Amino acid sequence: MTSTKPSARPQDAADNASAESASAAALHVGTSDPLTLITRNLRQSGIYIAFVVIVALFAFMTDGVLLSPGNITNIVLQYSYILVLAIGMVILIIAGHIDLSVGSIVALTGAVSAVLVIQHGQPWWVGVVAAVAVGTAVGAWHGFWVAYIGMPAFIVTLAGMLLFRGLTLQVLDNVSLSPFPAEYQKVASGFLNGLIGGQGYDAFTLLIAAIAVGGYAVSVFRTRLARIRYEQAVESFPLFVTRVLLVAAVVMYFAWQLAHARGLPIVLIILAVLVITYGLMTKNTVFGRQVYAIGGNLSAAMLSGVKVRKVNFWIFVNMGFLAGIAGVIYSSRSNGAQPAAGNMFELDAIAAAFIGGAAVAGGVGTVVGAMVGGLIMAVMSNGMQLMGIDQSTQSVVKGLVLLLAVAFDIYNKRRAGATR
Amino acid sequence: MNDVLLEMRGITKTFPGVKALEDVSLAVRRGEIHAICGENGAGKSTLMKVLSGVYPTGSYDGEIWFDGKPVHFSGIRDSESVGIVIIHQELALVPYLSIAENIFLGNERRGRGGLIDWNRTNAEARELLTSVGLDENPVSPVVQLGVGKQQLVEIAKALSKDVRLLILDEPTAALNDVDSAHLLDLLRRLRDRGITCIMISHKLSEITAIADSTTVIRDGRTVETLDMSSGEVTQERIIRGMVGRDLDSFYPDRVSEPGQEVLRIEDWTVWHPVQPRLVVDHAALNVRAGEVVGIAGLMGAGRTELAMSVFGRSYGRNISGRLYMHGKEVRARTVAEAIDNGIAYATEDRKRYGLNLIADVRANVSAAALGKLARAGWVNGNEEIKVAEQGRRDMNIKTRTVMDTVGTLSGGNQQKVVLSKWLFTDPEVLILDEPTRGIDVGAKYEIYTIINRLVAQGKAVIVISSELPELLGMCDRIYTLSAGRITGEVPVGEATQENLMALMTMEKELAG
Numbered sequence: 001m002t003s004t005k006p007s008a009r010p011q012d013a014a015d016n017a018s019a020e021s022a023s024a025a026a027l028h029v030g031t032s033d034p035l036t037l038i039t040r041n042l043r044q045s046g047i048y049i050a051f052v053v054i055v056a057l058f059a060f061m062t063d064g065v066l067l068s069p070g071n072i073t074n075i076v077l078q079y080s081y082i083l084v085l086a087i088g089m090v091i092l093i094i095a096g097h098i099d100l101s102v103g104s105i106v107a108l109t110g111a112v113s114a115v116l117v118i119q120h121g122q123p124w125w126v127g128v129v130a131a132v133a134v135g136t137a138v139g140a141w142h143g144f145w146v147a148y149i150g151m152p153a154f155i156v157t158l159a160g161m162l163l164f165r166g167l168t169l170q171v172l173d174n175v176s177l178s179p180f181p182a183e184y185q186k187v188a189s190g191f192l193n194g195l196i197g198g199q200g201y202d203a204f205t206l207l208i209a210a211i212a213v214g215g216y217a218v219s220v221f222r223t224r225l226a227r228i229r230y231e232q233a234v235e236s237f238p239l240f241v242t243r244v245l246l247v248a249a250v251v252m253y254f255a256w257q258l259a260h261a262r263g264l265p266i267v268l269i270i271l272a273v274l275v276i277t278y279g280l281m282t283k284n285t286v287f288g289r290q291v292y293a294i295g296g297n298l299s300a301a302m303l304s305g306v307k308v309r310k311v312n313f314w315i316f317v318n319m320g321f322l323a324g325i326a327g328v329i330y331s332s333r334s335n336g337a338q339p340a341a342g343n344m345f346e347l348d349a350i351a352a353a354f355i356g357g358a359a360v361a362g363g364v365g366t367v368v369g370a371m372v373g374g375l376i377m378a379v380m381s382n383g384m385q386l387m388g389i390d391q392s393t394q395s396v397v398k399g400l401v402l403l404l405a406v407a408f409d410i411y412n413k414r415r416a417g418a419t420r
Numbered sequence: 421m422n423d424v425l426l427e428m429r430g431i432t433k434t435f436p437g438v439k440a441l442e443d444v445s446l447a448v449r450r451g452e453i454h455a456i457c458g459e460n461g462a463g464k465s466t467l468m469k470v471l472s473g474v475y476p477t478g479s480y481d482g483e484i485w486f487d488g489k490p491v492h493f494s495g496i497r498d499s500e501s502v503g504i505v506i507i508h509q510e511l512a513l514v515p516y517l518s519i520a521e522n523i524f525l526g527n528e529r530r531g532r533g534g535l536i537d538w539n540r541t542n543a544e545a546r547e548l549l550t551s552v553g554l555d556e557n558p559v560s561p562v563v564q565l566g567v568g569k570q571q572l573v574e575i576a577k578a579l580s581k582d583v584r585l586l587i588l589d590e591p592t593a594a595l596n597d598v599d600s601a602h603l604l605d606l607l608r609r610l611r612d613r614g615i616t617c618i619m620i621s622h623k624l625s626e627i628t629a630i631a632d633s634t635t636v637i638r639d640g641r642t643v644e645t646l647d648m649s650s651g652e653v654t655q656e657r658i659i660r661g662m663v664g665r666d667l668d669s670f671y672p673d674r675v676s677e678p679g680q681e682v683l684r685i686e687d688w689t690v691w692h693p694v695q696p697r698l699v700v701d702h703a704a705l706n707v708r709a710g711e712v713v714g715i716a717g718l719m720g721a722g723r724t725e726l727a728m729s730v731f732g733r734s735y736g737r738n739i740s741g742r743l744y745m746h747g748k749e750v751r752a753r754t755v756a757e758a759i760d761n762g763i764a765y766a767t768e769d770r771k772r773y774g775l776n777l778i779a780d781v782r783a784n785v786s787a788a789a790l791g792k793l794a795r796a797g798w799v800n801g802n803e804e805i806k807v808a809e810q811g812r813r814d815m816n817i818k819t820r821t822v823m824d825t826v827g828t829l830s831g832g833n834q835q836k837v838v839l840s841k842w843l844f845t846d847p848e849v850l851i852l853d854e855p856t857r858g859i860d861v862g863a864k865y866e867i868y869t870i871i872n873r874l875v876a877q878g879k880a881v882i883v884i885s886s887e888l889p890e891l892l893g894m895c896d897r898i899y900t901l902s903a904g905r906i907t908g909e910v911p912v913g914e915a916t917q918e919n920l921m922a923l924m925t926m927e928k929e930l931a932g
Contacts, residue, residue: 226802227802229802230802230805230806231809232802232805233821233823284798284799284801285794285797285798285799286790286791286794286797286798286799287797289783289786289790289799290790292776292779292783293776293779293783293787296776296777296778296779297772297773297775297776297777299772299773300772300773300774300775300776300787301776301787302734302755303731303734303755303765303767303773303774304755304787304788304841305732305754305755305756305758305759305788306787307754307756359778363776363778363779364778
């Protein structure tokens, strides 16, 4: 294999670049040595390594209970709404904003839904649509003040946190409402299972997982082919296969465990659809890319013709929309609406984004990273609960993890700056 | 009057790759007003930063003698402790603190128990304000004052520190005529009180009116020190010292074949975004296809402001005037509209306004025309990389891959990324603001070659530059800008550094 180390003379490197990229051997700009890859992308891969370590640690300390079928199902059901919120939150954080009000929006949308469905006897879907609509409207309200009036999101959403908590109390008239009809409860606690049978496990769950894995493999392989056609750098083939197999193994293990519990949670399907949609949206659409441009350098984005106000407005609308979905999931899971619902959810969502590698100054972060960040929090909480560690200690540990994650981010940035 | 208060000997200051000052000497006599002149980038500000300790001893070569003793400053506090105070062009007042608080900031008048003695603070502030001729209540916040009065507060602050040598960097640049006259008057009175003053200024009429000596700096070297007391030194004499820079770069040849007019502005007037003053004053200019037009002007003349206001009104307020593309009046009220009309503007400050430094080359190149790569909002990432690769090859951007972060590239390569980005918008007219600032000679030559290639393709190019030889080497025509007004339009054949500088320093009274 030809060496692709940058030539000592930059002129040479530039001259050779086009010739090199044409030859297949030189396609690995960089290296296929996993260790080098890991250290080079410490920021990105660090989060995955941390996740694996934390899962292993808690699996060990709970004698494997953490990874038992029932518990995995539990983690999914318990933290899904935080993950939904984290999707919207990381997008705001990339653009350099924040939303402190999402907990209140979850409460308000759940309350609106409960009033319609429980008090007025409307069908379950009316509650869902109304909750999402109210959430979206609240997002538009925030977006208006931030984007068009030019107020800092911190203040606007701090006001929103109070405002919408107050409205929740008024909508509910200060009392809890419950229970929801069975259909509504299914959103958060329902399962798809038994559709095609199985011997002590749910074959349907495994089938869906297999389809997902297959789709993933085809999609990344096509991307790889396109890259090669466009003469771009790709990782070496063995490494590529290893990566795909690793992902497949993790997903199938996860599905296997779910199949041995109660099957495929409906909320997991919702979450998967959202993660895939938003993951692609942020990376591959004009809109998503403009979010990164705004967070990376606001002035440069403006002077490149990005309609900054419009983008800022819509990412808040989107946050409201997702908070509405989270409101439905949460009210469905708790089977009712309470005045204090969703308290502090914003902090969990923000923590998930930052642990997942989003930069405090904006411009950096990914949806998938935020999901992993959220799962780290989820596994830690769940693991500590299984170990019988009390609430206060859990809070201390979570606080420290958030602190260290952001400190790591800042340390990395300084190191990157020093090597410049 | 002839003893020397300050002497700087053989000052040499280098930045990575650039020699900002080379063997500069400066002698300022006690109780005089000493003007320092030079083009943009000649090294005036660097010299003052060396003097005031912003660049500490050891980061430069040479000696500073103050009041007969060698001095070594490791920070502004050291220089202030011997009585050297610098007032920067961008005033450093805290807007929402009162005048008195600003005057004594970091130097508070304390009473018993370490608490601030407000009576003494305000009384002393009032005295200082009287001495600079400012009739304002010392407890009113600074934000309520105009720029002229803020300048006086700065001087009052300097006086509160028992200033012996007052350095003013472009003190009248942002002032109107009345405020300027008032300020010059005050400087005379301070001189009479024995305060020595160094004034950096582009306004030659002020210098001839007020200065006792003038030192001219060019390309980081002292050219000469002129004794102004005889009254025989004219503005033309100073200009002769300022220009005559060596033609140290080589400019690639180009056959000039201007075609049809592409862009024209008429009656273009722009107000400062917050201050009540004109920044661009009824300017008119045009540029044709296949033509390079230069805009020459000193700091504060309004060059960048003119360009940015044309580029989708991205600067200023109350913009009026007409903008034509190909003879047809167009509407370009936002940057997106300007880009759609075929206008591109590559900023003078690429790190702040031009690039997303934490993103890769690819994302920066596509940033201004991402829509061209997208169908129904989805970006074709492979086409995008292809475009970036194209830019990398055409511009010879030295980077390992287009996925490298732009922040890790050198200045010249970053500038090429900016150019690639704007070329991808397929503009008809490119406004290049200081396209070669802060990049090395080799990269400069490459940029010139790229400009020539664009012009050969029929693009219209407007170059804003502080380097007159660069404009003379690259342009077909040069407009001069002074205090927001176009004071001249010179075909390159008739242009010399002297006549351009004379037009660039032409002031309202003379021009009107």
